[in-house]
Amino acid sequence: MTPGGSQSLPGVVVVTGVSRYLGAHVAARLAADPRIDRVIGIDLPEPGPEIEALLDRVERIRIDAGSVGGLLADLDVDTVVHLALVSSPDPQHGGRAAMKEQNVIGTMQLLAACQRAPRLRKIVVRSSTAAYGASFRDPAVFTEETEPREVPRGGFGRDILDIEGYVRGFRRRRGDVTATVLRFAPFIGSTADTTLTRYFAQPVVPTILGRDARLQFLHFEDALEVLHRSVVEDHPGTFNVAGPGVLALSQAIRRAGRIAVPVLEPGLSGAVALARLMGFGRYGLDQVDLFVHGRVVDISRLEREYGFTPRSTAAAFDDFIRAHHGRAVVTRDQLAAAEKLVLDQIRQVRSAVRERS
């Protein structure tokens, strides 16, 4: 079988992690592309009803990414899209231990299976800009060549470094396979539900005293677009994927109309550790490090190779604000009204004083 009927188009695509938001959307989008013959989604847990609806055109196999084994060879798979990553520990499902099991061990086993799949031509791996770690000596803008100066404190950051290490090993052993690693900035958008969107959706938002991190976001739709292009086009290498431009954390909170509450950093790190011990680890050291150091990447390689520029960080964040507008504490209109009110008051008082004198 000639995959997809052309040299570069894929025939059989396997997407891991389809029971989750990102995996399901990617699988559905690939399944809707007539150029692709077959899309197989693999994941262990049963998806929720919302995600189930997306997957009606996707063949599903209920195994985890780690035990793919002979499946890849049996199904003549030529492309694997690895999205089954967990970005924060879920206390209900095994916490950090399970997260590491899925991220690190799962990727390792998937890559081992890929290595033995004779017809495999392409692998696309989801990574994160957390791969750059966090250090005070870091340059302000990371290019793909920047090496992390310090191993990140957060679990997700460490997992990402391990995963990219395995991909490097895979590239050495299977030079014939196009390996694309996409370092995504945090996703945001009208529907995406991530640790960061939950953070910005609160009315009162904790921040770190004396720090104002530079943040970048990636619109969820643009993440889908880049993943789609990675499957149907050939882009070997590692790419930063983020919305151009920067928002300071304080600026983002103000744009969202939320109230920032600065917290002392050592106290926050302690509180995060304590929360982890007590079993509600919604925020981890990954978030603390992000909010202390900020993270900005250069996307010129993506723009050059893909011919695609994601919508800007500010535009992506605006889209998120519009969807969560109802919970804003301070809105733009209120501020404008307050401005007008104060100005009018001052004018009245001044004219009254002038008349009296």
Added chain:
Amino acid sequence: MSRPEEQHDESRLDNRYAVPPPVTPDTDPARQNGHRPAPDQVGDVWDRRVASGLAFLRRRLAGDYEVDEFGFDPELTEAVFHPLLRRLYRDWFRTEVSGLENVPTDGAGLIVGNHSGTVALDALILSTALHHEHPDHRYLRLLGADLVFRMPVVSEIARKTGGTVACNPDAERLLRNGELVGVFPEGFKGVGKLYAERYKLQRFGRGGFVSAALRTGTPIIPVAIVGGEEIYPMLADIKPLARLLKLPYFPVTPTFPWLGPLGMVPLPSKWLIEFCPPIPTAHLMDSADDPLVVFNLADQVRETIQQTLHQLLERRPDPFGP
């Protein structure tokens, strides 16, 4: 943006020093006639001031401003930091600037200066000088030690005013974007030297700034700054205390730590800043990794600054003169 506010501010400063105000008479009638000016005119000025102040406040609270990838916030810098620094620059240090024609009007330039003063106020005064005196009001993008970026609050002020960590990727990125980059290659060796060694340039390290200029073909503009050494004359350095506090030095000055917070007030020395003719590097772009070229160029810059410092010191016999 906030140009009108800035001009008012300047006119106030100018009046205090009996320098003819650069503003047109009708923008500031309150100062023109001694007692009570015509009410409607005053109302207009104050009304505009209040309105623009409120609009600024509203923009800040709504997050309606732009920050570049290094965290530089031009609006905040222009409206808050530069007016404050201008006080220090003119009223306190009476700074005189020469050689501004050597600073490019647009496009990149690497400005290399001598560092001094226990607290690195010289970097801030230099950026004020450039923004205030240069015909194109250029921003100086300062490169700071990582210690600056370790400290909360300080790190954010540094970023918001256009600074970033001193490292080659950031320096080259800024230069490629056509910015003026300010660097002090002596680092803490220069800031933390004793008063006895004032105006003696320290070692220039590995010359990383030269390779940044060579890789981007940017001219190097040496600048000599006189006045910084006297603001906090460092008589002794308590090394064990510095080690304990993880600082590069712990200064003892005539006023610090004896007078507590009062010791933080800089002495009002007279400042002179001279920009030297630019050293072109475009023809050396291939030699960025040649250590001999880099060291020679670094030496040339160092010598230029040292000689200019001597000339400036002759022009200023009394460090605390007018």
